[in-house]
Structures are given as structure tokens and as C-alpha cells.
Amino acid sequence: MKQKMKARAVAVKVLLRVVVDGRSLSVALPEQLVKLSDPAERPLTQELCYGVMRYGVRLEAIAKQLLNKPLKRKDRDVECLILLGLYQLIYMRIPPHAVVAETVEAVNAIGKGWARGLVNAVLRNFQRGEQKLLAKADSTPADRYAHPEWLLAMIRRGWPDEWQAIAEGNNQYPPMVLRVNPAHGSREAYLQRLQGEGMAATALTALPTAVVLQQPVEVERLPGFGAGDVSVQDGAAQLAAWLLNPQAGERLLDACAAPGGKCCHLLEQAPEVKEVVAIDIDEQRLQSVRENLTRLNLQAEVICGDASRPDVWWDGQQFDRILLDAPCSASGVIRRHPDIKQLRREEDIDRLVALQGEILTALWPLLAPGGLLLYATCSIFPQENHLQIERFLQTHHDATAQSVSDSWGRAMPVGRQLLPGDEGMDGFYYAPLLKSTG
Ligand SMILES: C[S@@+](CC[C@H](N)C(=O)[O-])C[C@H]1O[C@@H](n2cnc3c(N)ncnc32)[C@H](O)[C@@H]1O
Structure with a gap:
């Protein structure tokens, strides 16, 4: 049986598939999640991967300030691990000592034991200089809004008055929206079914069949999903x-x-x-x-x-x-x-x-x-x-x-x-x- 890994190591594998092989997250994630030793870590792994993709440009700018010299191409996995660590420290509510310990531990699982000291030092130095490091990243629009420069420039050209709001909107977590199948019942009836399952949801008023869930869930948990009562669609x-x-x-x-x-x-x-x-x-x-x-x-x-x-x-x-x-x-x-x-x-x-x-x-x-x-x-x-x-x-x-x-x-x-x-x-x-x- 192939070796099973913890969330951070699996997240590195997913990120490598995206940044090195050019695969999309929606393909790379399910492919790599099977390597998790504990399936309960699926949501954490997913959050880590999406988070690093969402804020990658900003995280890279901060990592650059903390590294004496850029890492070699063959060490993209170590770089991904550093970005993962920074993401957790800046954007997640995991206690910082646990972030550093778990992230440093993952170097062995990715076969880069030599990077233990480096990952540890980068994350600890971030903690020490957090305010200054973040302020420096915020001084450049691309790093502040975590968008590649060309993309931000194109958004700005298209929407000169709205570009900042658009860039901020791009970094928001999207709601999970459902489409109720009218052949299987009304939207009101489906909202009641969701309520019965303890899933808070509201109707999206612009559309007769749309329902917005307060908390995203795995599709299999949606009442009647397999029977075609509902689909996921923005x-x-x-x-x-x-x-x-x-x-x-x-x-x-x-x-x-x-x-x-x-x-x-x-x-x-x-x-x-x-x-x-x-x-x-x-x-x-x-x-x-x-x-x-x-x-x-x-x-x-x-x-x-x-x-x-x-x-x-x-x-x-x-x-x-x-x-x-x-x-x-x-x-x-x-x-x-x-x-x-x-x-x-x-x-x-x-x-x-x-x-x-x-x-x-x-x-x-x-x-x-x-x-x-x-x-x-x-x-x-x-x-x-x-x-x-x-x-x-x-x-x-x-x-x-x-x-x-x-x-x-x-x-x-x-x-x-x-x-x-x-x-x-x-x-x-x-x-x-x-x-x-x-
Ligand atoms: C925006 S997605 C479509 C989403 C789809 N309408 C839906 O609602 O689920 C665009 C699709 O165009 C397809 N595509 C790209 N080039 C195409 C082409 N030359 N002819 C037909 N399909 C193409 C892609 O494979 C992709 O599935």
C-alpha cells in the first residue's frame, strides 16, 4: 500500500500538480486526496490548497522577503510548504505554534528533511516581523490584492472605477448555490427539507429556483441530490x-x-x-x-x-x-x-x-x-x-x-x-x- 500522508504534505502534492504540471485544482485535489491518512483532514487540505491559490501572489512576495536567495526549481515543493505555512499564519485560526510544528513536520513526508531548519526559520521570522512584512507587501497593488500584475492591470483597464472592489471580490469565499429541480418540488419545499437537515439556507431572489446555503457542504449530504432533486450551480x-x-x-x-x-x-x-x-x-x-x-x-x-x-x-x-x-x-x-x-x-x-x-x-x-x-x-x-x-x-x-x-x-x-x-x-x-x- 502506498504511504499515506497528513494534510499539509498532501496539500503540497496538490499544489505541485497545479504550479508545475498546470492541472486545475478541481482535477488535482480529488486525485491527491486519496493519499490522506485521515479522511477527516479533507476539508483542511482543501482549505489549504484553495487558500494558497487565492493569496499565492501575496504569500510569494512575503516569502521573497524572508528567503536569502530564491529556492531552486527542483525545490518547488519546499516553496509550496513555506507558502502553506504563511497562509495558515496570516489567514487561518490555527494556533501559530501548531502551524509551525505541523508545517515543519511535513518536510519529512515530502522527502526534503534538509529543509527542516529553513522552513522553521522562515515561519518564525515571519512571526517576528509580521507587521512590517505585511505592510511592505501591501505597498504594491499586485501583492496587496494577490493578483498577477498583468491580470490586475487588465481588470483595471476594463473597470477603472471598480478594479479594487473586483480584486477584493475575487478573494472572497463564494457561497454554495443550489438549483432546485421544479419537476421534483418547489423551492419552498426544498428550503424546508434543508432546514429539517439543519442546513441554513435562503432563496436567491433574482432567480425562482436558486437557493444559497449558509455553509457549503459535500454534495452527497444535500437531501435528494442523487435522486436529481437539486444541483449545484451559481x-x-x-x-x-x-x-x-x-x-x-x-x-x-x-x-x-x-x-x-x-x-x-x-x-x-x-x-x-x-x-x-x-x-x-x-x-x-x-x-x-x-x-x-x-x-x-x-x-x-x-x-x-x-x-x-x-x-x-x-x-x-x-x-x-x-x-x-x-x-x-x-x-x-x-x-x-x-x-x-x-x-x-x-x-x-x-x-x-x-x-x-x-x-x-x-x-x-x-x-x-x-x-x-x-x-x-x-x-x-x-x-x-x-x-x-x-x-x-x-x-x-x-x-x-x-x-x-x-x-x-x-x-x-x-x-x-x-x-x-x-x-x-x-x-x-x-x-x-x-x-x-x-
Ligand atoms: C464555460 S465552459 C461551458 C460550461 C457549460 N456550459 C455548463 O454550463 O456546464 C466552456 C466549454 O467550452 C468547451 N470548448 C472550448 N473550445 C471549444 C470548441 N472549439 N468547441 C466546442 N467546445 C469548446 C470547453 O471544453 C468547456 O467545456
């Missing part, structure tokens, strides 16, 4: 089905469907639609679409394909409504996926903007005259959002932007934008586009 993502508003007898395309949250919501909301075709380029992620459809007892035609190449997979029958939840920077959901700060690169943004434009242009002919295409991103960058749509409208004269009368978020020149934390929701952009009948 309120902002739940807006898609209401905006697309599918009707009985219609044919729908969900282009970029994985892991299937919005696809399932569309089917829950309008079970009498004729057909839903769900496309995604990533076969592995499509497996989650199939699992979600099965759990919720819903049907869709699931196709692995490139949305920018419909010539390869389209049967030639036009769709009444299309959801294009485009691949994007995910800059609106950093609070949920703080590893984005680590994994996303500045040069990705232009590539994504080009891909979004290509997919939009390729899918437009698939929409029937009089049909509706809902363009969506979980981005806050104007170039992925209203600037993208304005460019599309200039070159597609049979397209008009439908006004969104809702009160959530903020009106943009075209479409509506939610910034992270607006009305308790993730950062999202929506633009419904109507195709003329003439």
Missing part, C-alpha cells in the same frame, strides 16, 4: 436558461456544453422541448454532461465536436435557440477557481477572443430565422463580452441585440454584465441576439 449561471427561455417543440443547441450545468437546467425548465443537442470539444468533460443528464433523468444528444466546425457534426437542421457559453478567461469566477490566477496567461486572452469570434460566426447560420442565440461568458473583460458582440453586430446585419429588461447586474452598450459578488453571484456576461426573419 445564480449567475442559472440566468442562462431564463434568458434563453426555451419553448415546447423547439430544437436547441448547447454549443460548449460541458460539464452540463446549463444544459440540464434548460431541460429541467422546458422538458417539452423537441430536442437538445449538446456539443463540447472535450470528451473527458462530456462524461460529466452524461452523468448529470443521467442523475437528473434528462435526455440530450451529446456530441464531441468543435463548435467552430459545424460542417463536421451538424445535420443541416436549424435550431430555434442556441446557447453559446463560450470558452473564456473565466475572470468572473476567480473566487470559485482561484487557481485561474496561477494557470491563466496574458497571451491566452487574445487567443480566446479570436476563438469566441470564430465560434459565434460559425454557429450563426445554424440559427433559424426568428431564432435566439444567447452569448454568455463567465468573464469580466470587455473584449470577450460587449466589444466582441458589438463587432459581431457590425458584420451580421441579420442580428440584433435583444434588450434584457432584468434588474440584475449592469447594462452594457450591448448585453448585461455581473461583476463577481454582484447580488451574491459570480461574474458573468449575457447578450441575447435575435436573428431577423427577413
Whole structure:
């Protein structure tokens, strides 16, 4: 049997998978959590990993002040352990002596016994000089807000008056939001079930099926989760089905469907639609679409394909409504996926903007005259959002932007934008586009 480890050592393994191998936390965590000697340490391990990703830039700046010289590349694990230690000392309520003792102990488990003295000295020196060290980190915006410089600069360019609030919002812990399946009962009835289980929750007023839990829980603990009574989905993502508003007898395309949250919501909301075709380029992620459809007892035609190449997979029958939840920077959901700060690169943004434009242009002919295409991103960058749509409208004269009368978020020149934390929701952009009948 492989050697089992304690929380801090497992957290280092997870962080290495992200910073060295470029895996996302949502993949790396479950993969490494099996190495825990005590499953009760799962929440702690998770908190450590998310915390280091959330505040990594700030923690690195502080570690730099404390190290005489940078650690070698082969010692990234020791560096991760130091960041873990600092994270606990600054942001967690663990007694400092326990933080130092447990973190120093983890050097053996990661096979770097030589670093014992170094980790101990760095953490103790932090305790001694805490105020000065934090003040120095706070003197640089990127370190203060714990964002890579390029990312903070891009947020600032897009939102000159809101950039600080956005950066702070990105560092908040997101609420766990549920979508109640109306076919299985009302939201009020589900709120009562939660109450019966001792889980405090409130209705999210902007949406008829959304419920916000006061404390996140493992999905298996949600009443009726396995039976499809409820799904986990942020309120902002739940807006898609209401905006697309599918009707009985219609044919729908969900282009970029994985892991299937919005696809399932569309089917829950309008079970009498004729057909839903769900496309995604990533076969592995499509497996989650199939699992979600099965759990919720819903049907869709699931196709692995490139949305920018419909010539390869389209049967030639036009769709009444299309959801294009485009691949994007995910800059609106950093609070949920703080590893984005680590994994996303500045040069990705232009590539994504080009891909979004290509997919939009390729899918437009698939929409029937009089049909509706809902363009969506979980981005806050104007170039992925209203600037993208304005460019599309200039070159597609049979397209008009439908006004969104809702009160959530903020009106943009075209479409509506939610910034992270607006009305308790993730950062999202929506633009419904109507195709003329003439
Ligand atoms: C924002 S996610 C979609 C989330 C999904 N709509 C949901 O609600 O669960 C974007 C998806 O686009 C997919 N994707 C990226 N490039 C694509 C392409 N060229 N064609 C089809 N899907 C693509 C990714 O694999 C990813 O699953």
C-alpha cells in the first residue's frame, strides 16, 4: 500500500500538480486526496490548497522577503510548504505554534528533511516581523490584492472605477448555490427539507429556483441530490436558461456544453422541448454532461465536436435557440477557481477572443430565422463580452441585440454584465441576439 500522508504534505502534492504540471485544482485535489491518512483532514487540505491559490501572489512576495536567495526549481515543493505555512499564519485560526510544528513536520513526508531548519526559520521570522512584512507587501497593488500584475492591470483597464472592489471580490469565499429541480418540488419545499437537515439556507431572489446555503457542504449530504432533486450551480449561471427561455417543440443547441450545468437546467425548465443537442470539444468533460443528464433523468444528444466546425457534426437542421457559453478567461469566477490566477496567461486572452469570434460566426447560420442565440461568458473583460458582440453586430446585419429588461447586474452598450459578488453571484456576461426573419 502506498504511504499515506497528513494534510499539509498532501496539500503540497496538490499544489505541485497545479504550479508545475498546470492541472486545475478541481482535477488535482480529488486525485491527491486519496493519499490522506485521515479522511477527516479533507476539508483542511482543501482549505489549504484553495487558500494558497487565492493569496499565492501575496504569500510569494512575503516569502521573497524572508528567503536569502530564491529556492531552486527542483525545490518547488519546499516553496509550496513555506507558502502553506504563511497562509495558515496570516489567514487561518490555527494556533501559530501548531502551524509551525505541523508545517515543519511535513518536510519529512515530502522527502526534503534538509529543509527542516529553513522552513522553521522562515515561519518564525515571519512571526517576528509580521507587521512590517505585511505592510511592505501591501505597498504594491499586485501583492496587496494577490493578483498577477498583468491580470490586475487588465481588470483595471476594463473597470477603472471598480478594479479594487473586483480584486477584493475575487478573494472572497463564494457561497454554495443550489438549483432546485421544479419537476421534483418547489423551492419552498426544498428550503424546508434543508432546514429539517439543519442546513441554513435562503432563496436567491433574482432567480425562482436558486437557493444559497449558509455553509457549503459535500454534495452527497444535500437531501435528494442523487435522486436529481437539486444541483449545484451559481445564480449567475442559472440566468442562462431564463434568458434563453426555451419553448415546447423547439430544437436547441448547447454549443460548449460541458460539464452540463446549463444544459440540464434548460431541460429541467422546458422538458417539452423537441430536442437538445449538446456539443463540447472535450470528451473527458462530456462524461460529466452524461452523468448529470443521467442523475437528473434528462435526455440530450451529446456530441464531441468543435463548435467552430459545424460542417463536421451538424445535420443541416436549424435550431430555434442556441446557447453559446463560450470558452473564456473565466475572470468572473476567480473566487470559485482561484487557481485561474496561477494557470491563466496574458497571451491566452487574445487567443480566446479570436476563438469566441470564430465560434459565434460559425454557429450563426445554424440559427433559424426568428431564432435566439444567447452569448454568455463567465468573464469580466470587455473584449470577450460587449466589444466582441458589438463587432459581431457590425458584420451580421441579420442580428440584433435583444434588450434584457432584468434588474440584475449592469447594462452594457450591448448585453448585461455581473461583476463577481454582484447580488451574491459570480461574474458573468449575457447578450441575447435575435436573428431577423427577413
Ligand atoms: C464555460 S465552459 C461551458 C460550461 C457549460 N456550459 C455548463 O454550463 O456546464 C466552456 C466549454 O467550452 C468547451 N470548448 C472550448 N473550445 C471549444 C470548441 N472549439 N468547441 C466546442 N467546445 C469548446 C470547453 O471544453 C468547456 O467545456
